[in-house]
Amino acid sequence: MTQRPDDLPFLARVDPFLGYAEADLPKPEGIAATWWCAKPPIGNTHPGATLPFGMVSACAYSGAYVTGYGRYAVSLSGDSPPVLFGKHEALGIAHFQQSGTGRIRMYYNYLLTTPLGDGGLVERLQRCALVDEKAWPGYYAGKFEETGIGFEVVAASRGVRHRYHFPEGTESQVAVDVSAGGLLIDEMGNYPQWSKVWIEEDGSVAGEVVMEGIPLHFCCTCEGGTAWLWEDDDVLDGQEYELTLEKQKYRPDFGFGFRGGEASTMELCFGFSLQQGARAKAGLSLDWDACVTDGAKTWEEVLSKVEVEGGTPEQQEIFTTALYHSCLKPADFSNENPFTGKSGPFFFDLSTLWDLYKTQLPLMMSLWPERAAAFVEFLCEVAEREGGFPISYLMDNVPDRFSKQATGLCHAILEDARVRGIEADWDRVLSLLWKTSQGGKGRKSRFGEYARRHEVDPLSHTLDISYAHFCMARMARSVGHQLIHDKSSSMIEHWRNAFDPKTGLLREDSTYYEGENWNYSFRFMHDMEERIELAGGDRQFVSLLDKFFGFSEASHGERVHRFEGLNNEPDMESPYAYLYAGRHDRTARVVRRVMDCQFATGPGGLPGNDDSGGLSSWYVWNACGLFPVCGQPVMLIGSPLFERATFHLPGGDFTVVAEENSRENVFVREAILNGVPIRRSWLKMEEFLTGGTLVLTMGSEASEFGVTERPPSFSP
Numbered sequence: 001m002t003q004r005p006d007d008l009p010f011l012a013r014v015d016p017f018l019g020y021a022e023a024d025l026p027k028p029e030g031i032a033a034t035w036w037c038a039k040p041p042i043g044n045t046h047p048g049a050t051l052p053f054g055m056v057s058a059c060a061y062s063g064a065y066v067t068g069y070g071r072y073a074v075s076l077s078g079d080s081p082p083v084l085f086g087k088h089e090a091l092g093i094a095h096f097q098q099s100g101t102g103r104i105r106m107y108y109n110y111l112l113t114t115p116l117g118d119g120g121l122v123e124r125l126q127r128c129a130l131v132d133e134k135a136w137p138g139y140y141a142g143k144f145e146e147t148g149i150g151f152e153v154v155a156a157s158r159g160v161r162h163r164y165h166f167p168e169g170t171e172s173q174v175a176v177d178v179s180a181g182g183l184l185i186d187e188m189g190n191y192p193q194w195s196k197v198w199i200e201e202d203g204s205v206a207g208e209v210v211m212e213g214i215p216l217h218f219c220c221t222c223e224g225g226t227a228w229l230w231e232d233d234d235v236l237d238g239q240e241y242e243l244t245l246e247k248q249k250y251r252p253d254f255g256f257g258f259r260g261g262e263a264s265t266m267e268l269c270f271g272f273s274l275q276q277g278a279r280a281k282a283g284l285s286l287d288w289d290a291c292v293t294d295g296a297k298t299w300e301e302v303l304s305k306v307e308v309e310g311g312t313p314e315q316q317e318i319f320t321t322a323l324y325h326s327c328l329k330p331a332d333f334s335n336e337n338p339f340t341g342k343s344g345p346f347f348f349d350l351s352t353l354w355d356l357y358k359t360q361l362p363l364m365m366s367l368w369p370e371r372a373a374a375f376v377e378f379l380c381e382v383a384e385r386e387g388g389f390p391i392s393y394l395m396d397n398v399p400d401r402f403s404k405q406a407t408g409l410c411h412a413i414l415e416d417a418r419v420r421g422i423e424a425d426w427d428r429v430l431s432l433l434w435k436t437s438q439g440g441k442g443r444k445s446r447f448g449e450y451a452r453r454h455e456v457d458p459l460s461h462t463l464d465i466s467y468a469h470f471c472m473a474r475m476a477r478s479v480g481h482q483l484i485h486d487k488s489s490s491m492i493e494h495w496r497n498a499f500d501p502k503t504g505l506l507r508e509d510s511t512y513y514e515g516e517n518w519n520y521s522f523r524f525m526h527d528m529e530e531r532i533e534l535a536g537g538d539r540q541f542v543s544l545l546d547k548f549f550g551f552s553e554a555s556h557g558e559r560v561h562r563f564e565g566l567n568n569e570p571d572m573e574s575p576y577a578y579l580y581a582g583r584h585d586r587t588a589r590v591v592r593r594v595m596d597c598q599f600a601t602g603p604g605g606l607p608g609n610d611d612s613g614g615l616s617s618w619y620v621w622n623a624c625g626l627f628p629v630c631g632q633p634v635m636l637i638g639s640p641l642f643e644r645a646t647f648h649l650p651g652g653d654f655t656v657v658a659e660e661n662s663r664e665n666v667f668v669r670e671a672i673l674n675g676v677p678i679r680r681s682w683l684k685m686e687e688f689l690t691g692g693t694l695v696l697t698m699g700s701e702a703s704e705f706g707v708t709e710r711p712p713s714f715s716p
Contacts, residue, residue: 001165002152002288004136005296010303013320016135017603019043019100020070022080024604025597028565031590032597034550035565037078038514043606043615044100045325046070047135049155051295052302053332053364053371056272058153058160059140060130061094061109063184066101068094068109074185076103078567084185089127090144093153093162094180095270096395099328100610101351104402106394107188110209110216111255112180113268115164116173117147121257122233124175137303137324138295154291158283158336159271161291165264172260174268175230176220178209179243179253191251195243199227205256206277213397214338217273217280225258225266274338302327305367306620310643310661314601319623319642322599325616326360330393334374339385339397345374346381350393354406355569355614357413362628363617365420366689369650372422376429379410383432388445405513407446407461408437408468412631415471418478419633419685421651430475434484437468451491459498459510460520460570466495470526471631473716489716495525496534504535504544515570516561518548522574524629529580529713538581545578549590563590566598567608572618576627576636580713584681584706585667588639591622592666595641625656625696626688633685634711639666640696652691658698665698668705681706 004012023041046067048059064070064084073084092114098107114124128144135141141152150165166172178197181190190211197207204221229236231254241254260266271283285291308319330347337346350356365372383389389410392402414429437447446456450465469488476485499521500507506517522545525531535541546552547560554560564571575590598607599619610616621627624647625640640658647654671678672695673687683694 001134001141001150002139002154002292004139005293008296008300010320011136011296011300013317014137014303014324015317015321015601016047016137016140016324017133018318018321018601019045019325019603019606019610020047021603023607024602025600025607028597030593031550032565032593035563035567037567037608038519038564039078039102039568039608040075040081041078041567041607042072042075042081043608043610044102045606045610046097046099047133047140048097049135049138049140049153049160049295050328051138051155051157051298052327053330054155054328055158055331055333055336056095056155056160057097058093058095058155058162059097060090060142061092061112062090062127065183065185065188066103066107067097067099068107068183069097074103074188085127087129089129091127092124093151095160095272098349098351099612100325100615101612102609104351104392104394106212106396107182107190108395109183110181110211111218111270112177113162114175114177115144115147115149115151115166115266116175116257117149117170120173121175121230121235123147124177136296137299139292154288155295156283156285156291158273158279159269159285161285161288162268162270163288164266166266168264172263172266173257174222174266175257176255177253178207178255179251181211192243195254196241197229197254197256198240199229199256203227206281207256208277212395214395215274217275217277219271219277219281219284220256221269221284222258222260223267224263225260227256227258229256230254274333274336275341279336299324305648306624307646307648308623308642308644311641315623315641317601318599318605319620322616322619322623325610326363326613326620329356329612330375332371337381344381345378347375347378348393348395349612350390352611352614353390353392353409355611357409357416357630358569358573358614359621359628360613360617361413362416362420362630363620365417365422366647366649369420369422372417372420373424376414376417376422376424379414380429380432383410383436388436389433404458407456407464409464411437411468411471415475415631416628418475419631421689426475426479427481430472430479430481430484433472433475437472450494454494455497457510458512459506459517460512462498463495463520463523463525466492467526467631470714470716474631474714477716485716492526492716499534501534504540513570514568515564518561519564519571522548522571522577524573524577524632526632526716527713528577528711532581541581542578542583542586545574545581545586548574549586551586565607566594566615566618569611569614569618573627576638579636579681579706579711582707582710584637585702588666588668591638592641595619595622596663625658625694626683629711632714635683635685635688636711637668637671637681637683637694637696637706639668639698649689649691651689654688654691655693657693657695659695661698664700667699667702668696669699669703670697671695671705678709679705680709682711
């Protein structure tokens with residue numbers, strides 16, 4: 001088996017297996033014992049091989065929920081996830097996976113590749129126990145116990161290489177199931193709408209398979225192997241196979257394979273494209289050693305963008321793995337737009353944009369502005385082509401999806417890109433935001449309803465749309481578009497309609513996605529000062545937060561829905577709501593308790609679905625002592641876990657130093673920014689992006705830090 005490249009310290013700290021199993025976390029203490037699970041306590045990650053924001057991934061496939069890897073069945077409640085398979089097993093290696101999501105309709109797992117023993121083609125259906133697994137970023141390996149066949153996979157930019165090790169005396173052969181897709185769970189499988197596979201003159205195999213309206217072109221080579229085609233359990237004569245309409249009626253399994261004869265090792269190389277076969281062939285990777293080395297070095301460069309010092313070895317592993325998980329999605333399909341056939345930026349797997357926009361995308365935009373600029377261009381291309389900005393974006397041809405989760409997320413994302421200094425044609429961006437919000441689909445959507453009724457249901461979407469108008473107004477002011485500024489500004493104030501002034505919370509006469517009104521009541525607003533006044537002032541607002549987080553009990557007859565404790569993301573920013581009421585000490589206590597109790601090493605190290613890095617990126621920011629506010633030019637100061645954390649930003653390194661830090665010393669006593677003492681619990685965006693040093697002196701008792709100099713509220 002291949003050995004991990006030496007002298008790559010960041011790579012060595014990553015555990016790709018972290019988060020794939022049911023949560024196995026430290027016993028919750030104090031306030032953490034009062035939090036609840038809205039969703040299954042499992043990360044739903046996978047250890048498969050992929051590159052940063054990689055187009056392709058490859059992982060062992062069992063057919064389980066939700067990545068295709070592992071043992072679990074569908075689970076939508078906060079209970080333990082039900083077990084689908086009695087043991088940890090697999091059918092082979094599949095390509096393209098989600099990362100950390102829940103039930104999102106598209107599950108990929110295409111071109112299932114299975115090494116065959118002496119039993120021949122029928123063995124593609126044999127489930128084998130997975131043993132001797134190992135992985136590092138870009139590489140994954142293991143062994144199928146019953147057949148004794150070892151496997152390795154390594155990722156490339158537009159493809160992947162497989163290596164299979166056969167026991168002595170076993171004829172080496174591999175079958176690739178082109179008809180495979182989705183999960184082995186009712187209503188979660190996919191079958192091709194059309195496909196054609198053929199053997200090229202050079203002995204390689206090429207083809208195209210259309211899944212959910214998306215054409216996947218592929219090319220596969222096997223040095224020294226002899227190619228063949230198959231359908232169900234029969235090896236076919238001929239050099240070409242087509243899935244006709246007639247055959248679709250009975251849905252045969254079909255694909256291709258390679259025979260290696262007496263060779264003990266077989267190596268397959270796959271290239272993929274969503275546009276044309278020639279591009280798939282061009283995606284065939286370099287030799288094995290080059291793929292391993294290049295992939296490892298690429299990941300090392302990415303993982304070194306945020307360096308931390310101090311803490312325990314376990315905390316270092318959790319942190320670096322969290323950064324790894326934060327850099328898996330969205331999948332970069334640049335120059336592979338399947339809808340237009342044109343070159344240019346393109347991404348898939350915005351599977352949970354309602355989570356990503358809070359922490360994961362701000363992290364990506366801060367560290368890699370060029371990728372952020374490409375992402376902005378991609379969003380604009382989608383809006384121009386589909387008539388609206390996406391709420392999520394999966395590898396299918398269904399433009400409207402997931403309307404119950406959120407509305408207007410791209411307004412906040414794009415304004416966040418602007419305040420982070422991302423280069424774009426902001427006049428064009430603003431024009432698209434306004435046009436798609438007010439006309440066409442926008443007029444018929446919740447934006448239109450909001451304009452007519454000044455509120456929408458679910459009421460959390462009322463907050464979304466109010467904030468979207470705030471973001472458009474701010475962008476319009478920056479580019480000098482007075483008309484849009486004035487019209488959007490007039491629409492912002494209706495967020496108040498979602499709240500009950502008697503309780504200071506969102507009204508109860510609504511539905512709330514994966515939570516209750518409490519879980520959405522402490523979201524960031526553009527005018528947090530007025531939000532606090534609506535609740536009755538600082539004292540009443542803090543009293544509500546204290547009940548929410550478990551610092552105090554509910555009043556007699558009062559129904560309180562507590563914090564979800566990062567089991568889910570609707571309230572992931574809410575610990576920082578305390579800052580706006582001058583209680584940095586409460587924020588510090590909550591975020592440190594989350595990091596202590598809700599994250600761990602090992603397969604059970606996550607408290608809930610990682611949601612394409614939405615959860616992991618929360619940990620990255622908070623462990624460094626910072627937190628972003630999407631769409632606003634501020635960074636909030638938290639309670640760092642490490643003694644030193646450095647963001648290597650294009651504008652200069654920004655370092656957070658935590659002196660006298662410990663498990664007990666979670667409160668900020670003093671803060672010095674670039675040699676100047678500060679009492680505010682926030683940074684200006686330019687102070688962060690241009691580099692500097694924030695020195696925090698920590699203590700075991702609350703101080704006056706942040707009491708009077710609170711994060712600002714913004715006018716449009």
